[in-house]
Amino acid sequence: MNTPANQDDDLRCAEYALGVLDATERRELEQSASVDPLVRESLDQWQQRVAPLTEDVAPVEPPPRVWQRIQHDLGLTVTAAQPKPAAMTSLWDNLGLWRWLAIGASVATLALLAVNVGTLTQPRGPAPVATSAYMVATIARQDGVAHWTATLDMHRANMVVVPADKPTIEPGRTTELWLIPHNAKPIPLGVFAADQPASMALSPEILAKVGSNAVLAVSIEPPGGSPTGQPTGPVVATGTIRPA
Numbered sequence: 001m002n003t004p005a006n007q008d009d010d011l012r013c014a015e016y017a018l019g020v021l022d023a024t025e026r027r028e029l030e031q032s033a034s035v036d037p038l039v040r041e042s043l044d045q046w047q048q049r050v051a052p053l054t055e056d057v058a059p060v061e062p063p064p065r066v067w068q069r070i071q072h073d074l075g076l077t078v079t080a081a082q083p084k085p086a087a088m089t090s091l092w093d094n095l096g097l098w099r100w101l102a103i104g105a106s107v108a109t110l111a112l113l114a115v116n117v118g119t120l121t122q123p124r125g126p127a128p129v130a131t132s133a134y135m136v137a138t139i140a141r142q143d144g145v146a147h148w149t150a151t152l153d154m155h156r157a158n159m160v161v162v163p164a165d166k167p168t169i170e171p172g173r174t175t176e177l178w179l180i181p182h183n184a185k186p187i188p189l190g191v192f193a194a195d196q197p198a199s200m201a202l203s204p205e206i207l208a209k210v211g212s213n214a215v216l217a218v219s220i221e222p223p224g225g226s227p228t229g230q231p232t233g234p235v236v237a238t239g240t241i242r243p244a
Helices: 007-018 023-035 037-054 064-073 086-091 095-120
Strands: 134-140 146-153 158-163 174-180 187-192 198-201 215-221 235-240
Touching: 007 023, 007 037, 007 158, 023 037, 134 215, 146 215, 146 235, 187 198
Parallel strands: none
Antiparallel strands: 134 146, 134 235, 146 158, 158 198, 174 187, 174 215, 215 235
């Protein structure tokens, strides 16, 4: 199988398929794909992986209060007695707004996939070793707010972690990712920038421990990561790994 020229190309293709690139970055990648067959192949593969995630999700009509809350949070609420300000129209041309909505859609898709797969999983016996080519996880706080999404390519032994928002990390601290196998201690996967996409190589030993009930977790640690090999700071988000 052909592979992209480098991991940066593969990471950009994953971000494109998840909808987290801005307009300029999307055009640059599309230009690269038009002249580089390896980038084109990687982009096609990522789009094929992400597209099926929504096929089995039944549409749900949200109640009016949901849209009202979105309008309020985005500053779009207008009363009958108050004319619509001229600046409001420009919000719909705001690249940041559409990028925020794209990230939210990607996170919702992955979260719904995890729910659908979970209903089909038999919760009996030990967790099996992962056999799916791709695994996914939505790494979220206890209140359900997603901070990151992770896609594991089991064939290429690589994981892409994409931020779903921009968590606030206090100065002098860093985020560290952990794999927690079923009924086992956390295994450090490495530190990463909380607000940027990250690509991590997975060793054969790590791949062997990625079962369908394994969990990814993020803790706050000193620079360079935990000095003990186990989480020393607060665990801010977790997510169960599921087959894609």
